[in-house]
Amino acid sequence: MADDIFTRIDHGRTSDEVVQQVESLILDGVLRVGDRLPGERELSRQLDVSRPILREAIKTLEQRGLLISRHGGGTFVADVIGEIFSQPVMDLIGRHRRATYDYLEYRREVEGIAAAFAAQRATNADAELLTEIVDAMRTAHKEADFEREAALDVEFHNAVGEAAHNIILLHTLRSCYRLLSDGVFFNRALIFEFSGSGDRLLSQHIAIFESILAGDSDNAKKNAELHIEAVARTLRQAERASDWARVSSLRLQQRCNNGGTEQSNRKARTKAK
Structure with missing residues (x-):
């Protein structure tokens, strides 16, 4: 993922501002289903927020069903599209x-x-x-x-x-x-x-x-x-x-089957004579 899609938070530096930025990126289609977010240290650096604030924001986004964290594997955009059609x-x-x-x-x-x-x-x-x-x-x-x-x-x-x-x-x-x-x-x-x-x-x-x-x-x-x-x-x-x-294949198959049966019948009639 490109590093420059996240922007530095200039004022307040609260978890709400982090949540709003990530939500906007998902809403605008910049972040797609399955996209992996940068690691905690890198993302906190890009946003210029503390790691506790970032963790709080990630938790909120997970509760809203927008992000999913995999133990030892990172944080990803959840399958929000799949939920439109169950x-x-x-x-x-x-x-x-x-x-x-x-x-x-x-x-x-x-x-x-x-x-x-x-x-x-x-x-x-x-x-x-x-x-x-x-x-x-x-x-x-x-x-x-x-x-x-x-x-x-x-x-x-x-x-x-x-x-x-x-x-x-x-x-x-x-x-x-x-x-x-x-x-x-x-x-x-x-x-x-x-x-x-x-x-x-x-x-x-x-x-x-x-x-x-x-x-x-x-x-x-x-x-x-x-x-x-x-x-x-x-x-x-x-x-x-x-x-x-x-249908044509079935007809041909059936014709071959019938043809074989008819040929056997002719042979049987010939022997009987």
């Missing part, structure tokens, strides 16, 4: 297929808004990060590295959400991507491996990216919406193709 809810969603398309419908609207905001608000740092991700996506696509490309897909959408600079959008989208990464809705391999879809997905991401960098909020929104619509359409096609392949 495990029973995730399991329930996963068992009912129609939830997948409701999920994509919801993402279409939310990501359209996020992309429009990003086009209006993206900073130079946001643009630099998006450029790095898109370059990496191009490389992964060229090398046919599906796992890397799928991971970068989520990273790209996360970065767009961050560039929108809206806290509620940011955490809502992150919870959506958690469900996607965990495979609650569908196997992303179906999308990337479906004929020609990888090329289309890359071009769609680039269109969103270029609209954001151009500051064109209308096109950014439209391209984001078209992208999610294309994902839903490709998913339906891929699922149908997969189902066709399954």
Whole structure:
């Protein structure tokens, strides 16, 4: 973790001020789930507070469910995103297929808004990060590295959400991507491996990216919406193709079984004659 995300506390130096700074970093998405905080001595130095004050602040943040300490392992940002969708809810969603398309419908609207905001608000740092991700996506696509490309897909959408600079959008989208990464809705391999879809997905991401960098909020929104619509359409096609392949295989197997039986029957009739 970079050392410069924490700033020196100038006035008061109370545990409340430490709590407020760490909470703001989590709320703004600077500190993410699983991020490890610097050790006690280093963090107290960066914040310029005493170690007893820091310990009191860490205890408060743990009680609020924002941090978790592991004995001998350090202090980490808790899984605050995972709590938005509890495990029973995730399991329930996963068992009912129609939830997948409701999920994509919801993402279409939310990501359209996020992309429009990003086009209006993206900073130079946001643009630099998006450029790095898109370059990496191009490389992964060229090398046919599906796992890397799928991971970068989520990273790209996360970065767009961050560039929108809206806290509620940011955490809502992150919870959506958690469900996607965990495979609650569908196997992303179906999308990337479906004929020609990888090329289309890359071009769609680039269109969103270029609209954001151009500051064109209308096109950014439209391209984001078209992208999610294309994902839903490709998913339906891929699922149908997969189902066709399954049924065709079963038919062929059954025909072979019947053919073998018929051949045996012919042999038996010949012997009887």
